[in-house]
Amino acid sequence: MRYTFAILVGRMVRMLARLRKTGGGSAVPGLVVNRLAPGFLAYALTSLPDGLVIVSGSSGKSTTTKMLVAILRDQGVSVFTNPSTANISQGITSALLEKANLAGRISDRVAVLEMDEGHGALLARALSPHTVVLTNVMVDQIDRFYESEQVGDLLDRIAACATRNLVYNADDALLLAIAAKAPKGVTAIGYGVSASVLAQAPRGLGYAAQSPERLVTGTVVTASASRAVTVSINGEALSLTAPARGIHYAVDAAAALAAAAAIVGADFDAGAAADSISSMEPVFARGETTTVSGEPVEFVLVQNPASFQLNVDELDPALDQVLMAIGSDVRDPSYFWPVDLSALPAVTIASGSKVHELALQLEYQGVTIGSIVPDLSTALDMFFALPAPGRGIKTVVFSADAMRRTRSHLGLV
Amino acid sequence: MPDLLDLNGDAQNCLVLAQRARWAGIDVRVETIDVGETPEGGIPQLVVIGSGSEAGMPAVLAGLHAIEDTLRSWVDEGVPLLAVGTGWELLAESVQIEGGSVLTGLGIFSGRSVPGRRVSDDLVVETQFGRMIGFENHARHYLPAAGAKGLGTVLYGVGNGGEVRPTIEGERVGASVGTHLHGPILAKNPALADHLLGLATQGRYEPSSLATVRVDEIARAARNAIAVRLGLEAE
Numbered sequence: 001m002r003y004t005f006a007i008l009v010g011r012m013v014r015m016l017a018r019l020r021k022t023g024g025g026s027a028v029p030g031l032v033v034n035r036l037a038p039g040f041l042a043y044a045l046t047s048l049p050d051g052l053v054i055v056s057g058s059s060g061k062s063t064t065t066k067m068l069v070a071i072l073r074d075q076g077v078s079v080f081t082n083p084s085t086a087n088i089s090q091g092i093t094s095a096l097l098e099k100a101n102l103a104g105r106i107s108d109r110v111a112v113l114e115m116d117e118g119h120g121a122l123l124a125r126a127l128s129p130h131t132v133v134l135t136n137v138m139v140d141q142i143d144r145f146y147e148s149e150q151v152g153d154l155l156d157r158i159a160a161c162a163t164r165n166l167v168y169n170a171d172d173a174l175l176l177a178i179a180a181k182a183p184k185g186v187t188a189i190g191y192g193v194s195a196s197v198l199a200q201a202p203r204g205l206g207y208a209a210q211s212p213e214r215l216v217t218g219t220v221v222t223a224s225a226s227r228a229v230t231v232s233i234n235g236e237a238l239s240l241t242a243p244a245r246g247i248h249y250a251v252d253a254a255a256a257l258a259a260a261a262a263i264v265g266a267d268f269d270a271g272a273a274a275d276s277i278s279s280m281e282p283v284f285a286r287g288e289t290t291t292v293s294g295e296p297v298e299f300v301l302v303q304n305p306a307s308f309q310l311n312v313d314e315l316d317p318a319l320d321q322v323l324m325a326i327g328s329d330v331r332d333p334s335y336f337w338p339v340d341l342s343a344l345p346a347v348t349i350a351s352g353s354k355v356h357e358l359a360l361q362l363e364y365q366g367v368t369i370g371s372i373v374p375d376l377s378t379a380l381d382m383f384f385a386l387p388a389p390g391r392g393i394k395t396v397v398f399s400a401d402a403m404r405r406t407r408s409h410l411g412l413v
Numbered sequence: 414m415p416d417l418l419d420l421n422g423d424a425q426n427c428l429v430l431a432q433r434a435r436w437a438g439i440d441v442r443v444e445t446i447d448v449g450e451t452p453e454g455g456i457p458q459l460v461v462i463g464s465g466s467e468a469g470m471p472a473v474l475a476g477l478h479a480i481e482d483t484l485r486s487w488v489d490e491g492v493p494l495l496a497v498g499t500g501w502e503l504l505a506e507s508v509q510i511e512g513g514s515v516l517t518g519l520g521i522f523s524g525r526s527v528p529g530r531r532v533s534d535d536l537v538v539e540t541q542f543g544r545m546i547g548f549e550n551h552a553r554h555y556l557p558a559a560g561a562k563g564l565g566t567v568l569y570g571v572g573n574g575g576e577v578r579p580t581i582e583g584e585r586v587g588a589s590v591g592t593h594l595h596g597p598i599l600a601k602n603p604a605l606a607d608h609l610l611g612l613a614t615q616g617r618y619e620p621s622s623l624a625t626v627r628v629d630e631i632a633r634a635a636r637n638a639i640a641v642r643l644g645l646e647a648e
Contacts, residue, residue: 139420147420147466332548334596337422338415356635360600363628364425364432372631 003044003104006037010097026086030093041089042126043104044096048080050110052127053263056120056158057135057169058151059303060252061087063243064135065114067256067277068263072112074276075264080108088119110263121154124161132162133259135252137174137208138306139335148174148208162186165262167255170218171198173209189262191219191254193247194232200224201247203313206306219258224250231257233270240274243282246314248307253277289393292384292410299406300397302326308339311397317343320389324362325352325376327401333357341365348386351379352402376402377409384410414448414500415463417473421550421596423463423497426606429599430459433606436622439614448476452483457492458613460484464498464595467511474503474516481519488521493588493612495605497598498551501591502526505584508553522584522591523558524573532571535639536594538582540565542604544648546636547594555593557584564592569643588612601636603629 010033017028033040045052055065062084069081082095092113099106115123124132137151152174159166159178166182168175170190179188192215193205204210214220223230227242229250238257242249256277261268289296300315302308315322324347326333333354341361346368350359355374362369373379383394398406406412415424431441446452465473477484488494494504502508505522509515529552536549545565554574557563563573564583572582572593583592590605592598599606603620610618620629637647 147468149466149468332421332550332596334421334423334548337425337597338419353638356631356638357601359631360597360628360635363624363631364428364597364600366432 003037003040004102006033006040007097007100007102007104009033009036010093014094014097026083026094027088027090028094029097030086030090030095033093033097034090040104041093041096041123044100044106045111045113045127047105048108048111050077051130053110053112053131053133053259054115054120054124054127054129054158055112055133055135055259056115056117056155057133057175058117058138058148059307060135060248060255061114063249063252064133064255064259065112066280067243067253068133068259069112070280071256071260071273071276072110072263074272075260075267075269077110077264078108080106080111082113084114087114087116089123115158117151117154117158121157124158128161128163130162130164131167131259131263132159132165133167133255134159134169134175134178135255136169136172136205138206138304139208152178152208165189165259167191167259167262169207169251169255170215171205171211171251172207173211174207176211187262189218189258190215191251191258193221193224193251193254197221197224197247197250201310203309205247205251206304206310219254219261221247221250221254229253231274233257233261236270238270238274241278243277243280246310248310290412292394292412295384295388295394297394297396299403300395301403302397302399305336305339308336312339312341312343315344315395316392318345319392319395321348321383321386321392321394322346323349323351323379323383323394323396323398324358325350325379325396325398325402325406326354326358327376327399327405328353329401330354330399333361337361341367346370349373349379349383351376352399376405380406380409414465414473414476415445416447417469417476418463418465418500420463420465421498421548423500423595423597424461425597426463426495426497426599427461429597429603429606430461430610433603433620433625434610434614434618436624437610437618437620438622439618446480448472449479452480456487456490459609460487460492460494462494462496462500462504464500467499470499470503470508470510470516473499474518477503477519484519485521488587488589491588491612493609494521494590495599495609496522496589496591498593498595501584501593502553502555504591505555506558521589522586523561524555524584526553526555528552529554529571529574534570535643536570536572536582537568537640537643537645538565538570538572538594539568540605542602542608544568544636544640545594545598545602545605546639547598547601548596549593550595551593555584557581562586564590569645600628601632603632
């Protein structure tokens with residue numbers, strides 16, 4: 001009953017936070033409990049009978065985690081997981097508070113956690129995960145991580161804590177190097193794409209460093225066309241539908257399949273696992289079409305330079321109406337400049353708190369801007385008041401912060 | 414070496430210079446010199462070198478040493494050079510990297526870069542080209558030789574660091590400019606771009622096209638957004 005007091009306090013804080021703001025305050029209870037009972041997080045997570053799985057990496061960790069959880073649940077395993085917005089220590093503790101009993105125990109069999117690279121590196125040792133899944137290293141959040149080698153070091157520290165399986169993206173050279181020195185007794189399990197799938201992405205998959213060779217055996221994406229994906233698991237081809245279009249989602253599916261096979265072991269049902277992924281809800285702003293005031297709209301989320309480039313390359317080059325918004329989550333938009341936006345003929349409205357930096361990039365890259373409207377709500381109202389486009393559908397390209405504001409302004413869930 | 418030195422879009426300063434010259438009716442050809450390549454096609458009018466990762470520094474330095482004589486002859490001829498971040502550090506006397514070992518640079522700039530505290534924040538510098546605003550992200554102080562000329566005085570941020578007050582940012586040697594201001598700094602601070610283009614074209618360049626005026630108005634708004642956030646006066 002060591003943590004009963006802290007848990008009660010945490011629940012009270014959560015209640016107060018929710019009174020103050022509906023749906024809000026998700027990190028605060030975790031923050032309080034971590035301060036009050038620093039051992040609670042590790043205590044709760046290490047007490048699950050089938051142990052703990054950590055998913056980390058620059059991008060794709062949220063999708064991979066969701067896929068892995070769906071597969072495991074469909075195969076009858078009860079899983080504890082954290083929402084993707086709660087992948088740092090206070091968020092994970094808040095998520096635990098939702099499920100833990102007063103003794104600090106979770107009733108699920110296994111925990112599958114998405115973890116931020118920095119927080120994961122600090123927490124992993126105390127959590128001793130049996131399986132670590134690493135997605136990739138991309139140039140991301142430069143103001144926080146400075147450079148990709150540093151992200152590689154963080155993931156290396158997480159990988160070093162795995163006790164049974166290290167599931168890694170074999171197309172990522174930095175992860176390949178980490179896997180090569182997996183601890184004794186830990187099985188390194190690679191996944192990746194075939195040479196022909198890689199050839200579909202002329203600028204590469206956006207990893208900081210790409211491995212020189214493709215995987216031949218193991219879990220390999222052998223086809224990816226829109227949302228239709230074929231994954232070969234040791235030579236056996238599986239068809240599935242990814243929750244969004246693009247090679248990245250196919251790669252996430254391969255990661256989840258490889259991890260699930262390693263976790264479940266001999267009883268693993270690959271066909272059922274593929275069905276679990278296919279029946280997932282489409283991911284918002286990941287190449288899915290949404291309806292706003294009766295009109296179809298495509299929302300495209302930009303998370304880092306690599307995803308920005310891939311997403312823009314996948315857009316119809318003759319799109320009529322594009323709104324592009326970069327918000328305050330992008331501390332210094334300089335690092336987007338290597339992204340070549342010149343394939344876009346025009347951006348109808350540029351917006352967001354970093355709109356002027358975005359506009360400079362568009363101007364120098366020769367992309368015409370219709371109007372610059374810093375206030376996102378105004379920009380959205382203007383954009384949706386436009387008559388239906390002559391070509392393609394209305395397309396909104398935004399950073400994470402601009403996405404949150406857009407969803408709340410338009411009342412989209 | 415844009416493959417290694419475009420971490421923050423620093424190599425895109427080249428695009429900024431080229432576009433501004435084109436908008437002024439000047440024909441431009443941009444040439445890339447990658448590691449292991451020898452420059453071809455005579456003396457350029459402008460040289461830009463960007464910033465890269467710590468791990469990439471030895472490879473960049475080897476590439477620079479291989480073309481050292483050519484590069485030095487250009488600078489001696491008065492070809493303006495803009496160097497950003499690690500590219501600048503490697504063109505100076507020396508860089509002490511993590512672990513203590515010292516890389517000997519090309520000595521085009523005078524300074525030694527020595528370990529300092531990590532800074533990743535806005536950087537505002539009062540210069541001859543007006544108040545320049547950008548971002549710095551480095552973990553070294555830059556110690557120039559006595560009597561060296563800086564790019565300007567730091568109004569917000571760390572810049573070269575060290576003990577000198579007021580703090581100086583960057584270094585100017587002849588027509589060359591080195592700075593911690595990373596990314597496409599010439600887009601946000603076109604006065605420096607126009608100074609470099611003026612030198613490169615012996616005064617033939619005029620920043621008066623419609624495109625230039627429009628873009629520079631956006632640049633002013635971008636600088637003001639940061640200045641206001643930092644509690645500085647808007648332009």
